[in-house]
Amino acid sequence: MNRIEALQRVLFLKALPQDTLAEIGSLGRDRVLSAGEVLFLEKDPCLGLLVVLRGAVKVCRIDSRGMEFIFGIEKPGASIGDLALFDGGNYPASAFAALDETCVLIVPPPAFARLTQKYPAIATGAIRSLAVEQRRMIEMLKASTLQSVRARIAAYLLQRAEKDSIFALTETNTTIGSHIGTVREVVSRTLHLLEDEGMVRLEGRTVIICDRVALQSVADGR
Amino acid sequence: MNRIEALQRVLFLKALPQDTLAEIGSLGRDRVLSAGEVLFLEKDPCLGLLVVLRGAVKVCRIDSRGMEFIFGIEKPGASIGDLALFDGGNYPASAFAALDETCVLIVPPPAFARLTQKYPAIATGAIRSLAVEQRRMIEMLKASTLQSVRARIAAYLLQRAEKDSIFALTETNTTIGSHIGTVREVVSRTLHLLEDEGMVRLEGRTVIICDRVALQSVADGR
């Protein structure tokens, strides 16, 4: 994805005209990472505006015992670490390239600060963007405190399925576990449990949703 | 607390001069609630700028089985429901008066929208405010997914204690449970467990922190 296309998708920049986006793009440099490489670590100072151009970036937190919790996997056209960008603080999580040949546009903080001066529309966009993020966070918080693993897996499947009732699990069970805050074995067991109950069918890594309604009711906690 | 004093403490307004705050105050009306009365419910549309003037407001979410999770208890000088205020969406949680004679300043959305037009500094403040909120949320998320109840109680005690090593638990075990996502019995047991381990001493509702270091290490997950 080229710079302009990517910048157009960033929630707090999309309102800006094409040539302004070109200007923003020209202020940054690209960084290419291979799978697993660190983009930034928790507590690092802000690198500036970061936009994924190619590949994917995993944003996560790792606790003292090595257990990982994934906040999101960002695809081309997504910005990363907005929070630090807007408040100037350090990163609350870490980010790693999830694929080889992952490419990220980096506009350093001083340049970005000048942009926000020059284009006040960025501030409006920033508010919207932070608000969206925060609502997502609240949902995650709700899920993790008052929903069972079963409910979280059901929700994960429904979100993955979107319109189609048949789709492939692209992530490993370990990764799914990191998304919803549990471990591989529990993911495996729960998936098969849902199959036993007739809500889904599993054929290898292909999932067929048989009873969307039932699955939905499991997802929102019985 | 009078209107100006309260508005001065609101994170996204404090940068404004006194007379602007007076203007903002003059655009709102007060609402007085008795303990337990509803200010707004989850999914309600935005009421506008809300600032606690007297008493306290509990912001929480209640799941289908009646289990409550407290996001915060807001004191005079705090604003409530900022997220909905800034993005125009509905409330992600509910709010109730926690005390009798609780008083809230309400500036309706259209009036507040005019203010943001007139004073662009509000937008800057909004960003800071949302960022602070979001960092708090990330901490809560981390705590609830990768920390045990034991760790969360230890963190709660340390936060309550601040500098003093001796203090009173003002909240009931049930309320403490709602803060950290568990129930009254578990709070009680865990508190006594920490006592058995010699990190704190309990005398009625008075807590004495004996081993701050150990407690801190429990709080950040062993």
Place this chain on the structure above:
DNA sequence: TGCGGACGATGACTAAAGTCACGGAATTCC
């Protein structure tokens, strides 16, 4: 002064989730 309500403590039990250990299928890489 004695009754009721709110709250805390605690034992016993159940349920849910995490850990450990193993086996086997699929994939990649010499």
Place this chain on the structure above:
DNA sequence: GGAATTCCGTGACTTTAGTCATCGTCCGCA
């Protein structure tokens, strides 16, 4: 084609947390 690696599935077990029931204390109030 075989070794190494990665991943899935599962049984058995442990740990942690939540539920239920009961009791005692404190406090307010009629």
